[in-house]
Amino acid sequence: MNLEELRKLREEQKQSLSRRNTDNKDIQIIVGMGTCGIAAGAKDTLEAFIQELEEQELSTVRVTQTGCMGLCYVEPTVEIVMPDMPDVIYGKVDPDVARKIIRKHIMNKTMVNDHVFDRPAADIVEEGGNQ
Numbered sequence: 001m002n003l004e005e006l007r008k009l010r011e012e013q014k015q016s017l018s019r020r021n022t023d024n025k026d027i028q029i030i031v032g033m034g035t036c037g038i039a040a041g042a043k044d045t046l047e048a049f050i051q052e053l054e055e056q057e058l059s060t061v062r063v064t065q066t067g068c069m070g071l072c073y074v075e076p077t078v079e080i081v082m083p084d085m086p087d088v089i090y091g092k093v094d095p096d097v098a099r100k101i102i103r104k105h106i107m108n109k110t111m112v113n114d115h116v117f118d119r120p121a122a123d124i125v126e127e128g129g130n131q
Contacts, residue, residue, distance in 0.1 A: 025059075025060050025061060025062040026060055026082065026083055027058075027060055027061040027062070027080075027081070027082040027083075027106060028061075028062055028063075028064065028079075028080070028081040028082070029049050029061060029062070029063045029064070029078060029079075029080060029101075029106075030064050030065070030066050030078065030079040030080075030081070031045060031046045031049065031063065031064070031065050031066070031076065031077075031078050032065075032066055032067070032068060032069045032071075032075065032076060032077040032078065032079075033046070033065040033066065033067065034066075034067045034068030034069075034072075035068075036068055036072040036075050037068065037075045037076045037077060039075070040075035040076050041075075041076055041094060042075065042076035044094070044095050045076045045078065045093050045094060045095060045097075045098050046063065046065070047095070048094075048095030048096075048098035048099060049063055049078075049098045049101075049102065050063055052098065052099045052102040052103075053102060056102060056103075056107065058102070058106065058107070061106060066079075069089060071089065071091055071117055071118065074091025074092050074117050075091070075092075076091075076092070076093045076094070077089055077090065077091050077093065077117070078090045078093045078098070078101065080101065080105055080106070082105075082106065084109065085105070085109055085111075088105075088111060088116055088118070089116075089117055089118035090112060090115040090116060090117065091115060091116075091117035092115055093115060097112065097115055100112055101115075
């Protein structure tokens with residue numbers, strides 16, 4: 001690698017790490033990265049979230065990783081935590097679904113119902129509260 005390539009790589013890594021910074025970020029995307037998630041494609045899903053957030057210029061969203069969420073049969077799994085929406089775990093989240101979650105759930109506050117695998121009870125959702 002030459003010096004210019006190293007600088008470019010450094011800048012890309014700094015941008016990627018800034019997504020994990022918690023300062024002034026009230027929305028969380030938590031990607032399950034246990035061995036079951038990784039085997040099911042969670043790394044590609046994680047990358048898709050990061051790329052879509054950059055394309056949409058959403059700076060109040062942080063992306064983190066966790067171990068297995070216990071829903072191995074629907075990996076990759078992703079939890080979304082944001083104000084004014086119930087916490088929800090999505091399953092079978094490939095890169096296309098990740099982009100859909102950004103556009104529908106994060107940007108338009110509408111759940112992607114065909115991929116919801118865990119959310120609060122109906123009475124909690126009706127009251128508008130979080131878990």
